[in-house]
Amino acid sequence: MSPSGNGLRILQRIASERPKPVVGERCDMCAVPIADAHQHVVNVQDRQLMCVCRGCYLLFTDEKAELRFRAVPERYLSFPNFELAPGRWDELQIPVGLAFVFRNSLLAKTVAFYPGPAGATESELPLDAWDGVLAVNPALGQLSADTEALLLRVPEHGEGDPECYLVPIDACYQLVGELRQVWRGFDGGQDARRVIDTFFDDVRARSRVAKEPT
Template sequence: MRTSPTLRSLARPKPQQQVDPVAVLRQFTGGVREQRAPGEQCEMCAVPIGPEHSHLADVQGHRLLCTCRPCYLLFSDGGASHGHYRVVPDRYRSNPDFSMSAVQWETMGIPVNLAFLFYQSDQDRYVAFYPSPGGPTESLLDLAAWDEVVAGDQLLQELAPDVEAVLLRRLDDGFECHLVPIDACYELVGIVRQYWEGFAGGEDVWQRIDAFFAAIQERGRG
């Protein structure tokens, strides 16, 4: 025979348990029923998604997750994931006042005229990557020169850690600078990886890169 709880036991606060939001999502969706390629299903709840979809940054795993819109919104306040996941925003901003010397660029060891940098919170520092035919390649040189650039640029200081990046293209007379969602940088990496040919890349890939930056510029005006 089950005994009824006493008033004291009812009044006693229950210990708080940390909820795994991913496990909760899969309770409602029944788990992963059908394995699809990344980008074809939400990597949180496994529902099918289209080619245009949102992303979450897995801060600890250093990767991007493709998500449906409801899962994206679930993590938009940051509290649900205890800092593990962060939503990738969709804002684009150009930085026409960006200033960087050729010497500062050279000390970062970027061998091509394209690079993106973002603040990686779990390492408490900026990291720099450049697109290559083999995928995103990290520059392992000292980024003290970049810290100097950020210190003198208010817009760069507003960059959201882990989910926004500074996208740079070196030109003959300076630099083109944009603040973009981190997934836009990996879109550029995909263009280079897919269309690069030979040593210099070929005319096709550079036309696609030009078109990519033109679209970024247009979105920054919106």
């Protein structure tokens, strides 16, 4: 066999033994491959959502520990007795009928995000107005800081009852991402409303009724 033939065989063997590139997502912590459906942890200091494997997720599930990273729980709760007094939504200074509210433990404040054409807009809630909501809805106090959110929706033109659910924070960012792709104008348009309706149908199906404090 000619030297050039030997060289070709060597190159072919090297190519066949070379590790194939990994397709798909990897854990942001340990770099192992993860499925499309995976869990998340929150980097509390950087306010960053991280995609992780099951093993890394379980390292940060202790809610009482003072950790930089916190696992995002998977619970969904509904509040069928949720009350929102007339005019209270305006006092919260949220310009659209949908928002998610969470507690930022690092800054020790409650903030709201609402969707728009540029994604999620952050708004620090007026303390007195939000305290008024909590006073008549004490069950909302079981919200875990940083990792869970209260998903709020008020009906258009005052028709119907307001809705409130406790959901994982990553579900809220998923909704924001979907809305950003279809949002048109100030109120989002018909496509955005369809996305919101579908999302809330899924949340209702996943949710169990929250226990009222005794």
